[in-house]
Amino acid sequence: MxxxxxVRWDWIGRNLPVLRELLxxxxxxxxxxxxxxxxxxxxxxxxxxxWRRLYQPTVGVMNVVYSLPxxxxxxVLIPITGLATRLTVMVPLxxxxxxxxxxxxxxxxxxxxxxxxQSAVAMGFTPLRRLxxxxxxxxxxxxxAGLRVATVSSVSLVSVGALVGRGGLGYxxxxxxxxxxxxxxxxxxxxxxxxxxxxxLLLVGAQRLLTPWAGSRTRRRA
Amino acid sequence: MNWLIEFLGDPANWTGADGVPARLxxxxxxxxxxxxxxxxxxxxxxxxxxxxxxxxxxVVLSANxxxxxxxxxxxxxxxxxxxxxxIxxxLIPLVALAVPPILVNAYEGVRGxxxxxxxxxxxxxxxxxxxxxxxxxPVALPLIxxxxxxxxxxxxxxxxxxxxxxxxxxxxxVIDGLATQDYPRAVGGAVLVAGLALAVxxxxxxxxxxSVSPGVSRRPGIR
Numbered sequence: 529m530x531x532x533x534x535v536r537w538d539w540i541g542r543n544l545p546v547l548r549e550l551l552x553x554x555x556x557x558x559x560x561x562x563x564x565x566x567x568x569x570x571x572x573x574x575x576x577x578x579w580r581r582l583y584q585p586t587v588g589v590m591n592v593v594y595s596l597p598x599x600x601x602x603x604v605l606i607p608i609t610g611l612a613t614r615l616t617v618m619v620p621l622x623x624x625x626x627x628x629x630x631x632x633x634x635x636x637x638x639x640x641x642x643x644x645x646q647s648a649v650a651m652g653f654t655p656l657r658r659l660x661x662x663x664x665x666x667x668x669x670x671x672x673a674g675l676r677v678a679t680v681s682s683v684s685l686v687s688v689g690a691l692v693g694r695g696g697l698g699y700x701x702x703x704x705x706x707x708x709x710x711x712x713x714x715x716x717x718x719x720x721x722x723x724x725x726x727x728x729l730l731l732v733g734a735q736r737l738l739t740p741w742a743g744s745r746t747r748r749r750a
Numbered sequence: 751m752n753w754l755i756e757f758l759g760d761p762a763n764w765t766g767a768d769g770v771p772a773r774l775x776x777x778x779x780x781x782x783x784x785x786x787x788x789x790x791x792x793x794x795x796x797x798x799x800x801x802x803x804x805x806x807x808x809v810v811l812s813a814n815x816x817x818x819x820x821x822x823x824x825x826x827x828x829x830x831x832x833x834x835x836x837i838x839x840x841l842i843p844l845v846a847l848a849v850p851p852i853l854v855n856a857y858e859g860v861r862g863x864x865x866x867x868x869x870x871x872x873x874x875x876x877x878x879x880x881x882x883x884x885x886x887x888p889v890a891l892p893l894i895x896x897x898x899x900x901x902x903x904x905x906x907x908x909x910x911x912x913x914x915x916x917x918x919x920x921x922x923x924v925i926d927g928l929a930t931q932d933y934p935r936a937v938g939g940a941v942l943v944a945g946l947a948l949a950v951x952x953x954x955x956x957x958x959x960x961s962v963s964p965g966v967s968r969r970p971g972i973r
Contacts (some may be wrong), residue, residue, distance in 0.1 A: 591951065592948060592951065595903045595947045595948060595950070595951045596944050596947055596948075597906065597907030597908075597910050597943050597944060597947055598907065599907070599910050599911055599921075599924060599940070599943075600907075600910065600924070600939075600940035600941070600943045600944045600947075601940075601944070603924055603927075603928070603936050603937055603939075603940035604937060604940050604941065604944075606933070606936075607753075607933070607937075677817065680814075680817045680818050681817050683818070684817065684818055684819060684820040684821070685820075687820040687821075687822050687823060688820075688821065688822050688911060690822065691822070691911070691914060691924075691925070691928065692928065695822075697820075698820065698822055698823070700823075701820070701822050701823045701826045701827075702826075704826065704827075704830070705826045705830060705914075705915065708830060710827060710830055710831065713823055713826055713827045713830065714827065716820070716823050717819070717820060717823040717824065717827065720818065720819075720820045720823065721815075721818045721819065724817070724818040725818065728814075
């Protein structure tokens, strides 16, 4: 390395448009799968609560899915979804998000106290209204905790996609390695951690808005 | 599917330095060594923090950082700065990845033990160390094993990515296959890695069945 500084600030200045493009690409490829995963996890989680017998096998399958290395899944998907496409990265990430969110939904709904559920029944709530107005709001903190884990992992997992030609900010790692130039690598790591941190903060904010009654109480239980 | 048969069915891929057995052994060596090093650091530290309650902030920070840090970037950066040649530069990021899940789960496991149980142990006259190893560790064992399993799976997966910076192991097939557009090789390697991850998962399931006391896991058979 010699006199070469660890970070060349002028490189960052010259490459701002590219960095912005990679950042947006990374955010889209990370967040769309989390949303899709949530939409899929809600019905699966509900089914897991209603039919308890389904729950263990579902979680078992999710565990298996979660343990598959992302690079391996990307490669196996290439013939189906194409090389260097967003889809190749987003399909596995959707499954990883589901693997975190299905247990979160089930645990969240299971945490609804029985007397609360019975009160809702006694007040004449239909099952659908009870779900939407009583059970899901109470489940929000647990589901959001799962959503935070899924979002942060998703943002950083996208970068592995760079090895199959589409990895958002992960491109900077490949670029820096091939040119033996640390600046892009460091910038990539910092931007990914920042993106994950901002997404995480937004979810914390969302939890405050969605559960105004919680305040310090949830903290005590956690 | 045909690609898989083309790669795995070729006898040339089963012998020599680039054969499946040799690559599998390399993969297990890197992953196993990293996991052992991480265990040696994180298990005692996690137990100590959980037992004494000192340094809990370290645990929280490492748990969050572990999820956000991109594996590939960390790996490429450390190897670039330290140079290739020995396996040490590759082991560092692997150990760094394995430490947080082990640390967090060992800490949570010990901290989450019912305080009444802890008090009962002290009440029976056990000392600090006896309480830790006689009561807290056995009760926390399911979580400690969960941390080890998560770390093991992470390390197996990341050792694959490490082939990109010149490491051997099963990742070689994936990286070389991609570089030379030899998809049967890349897919074959990917399937082998996925199989290895599943085997690790299964191994830990068996391990926790054997080692966790039935009284803790509430399995039938003891009363």
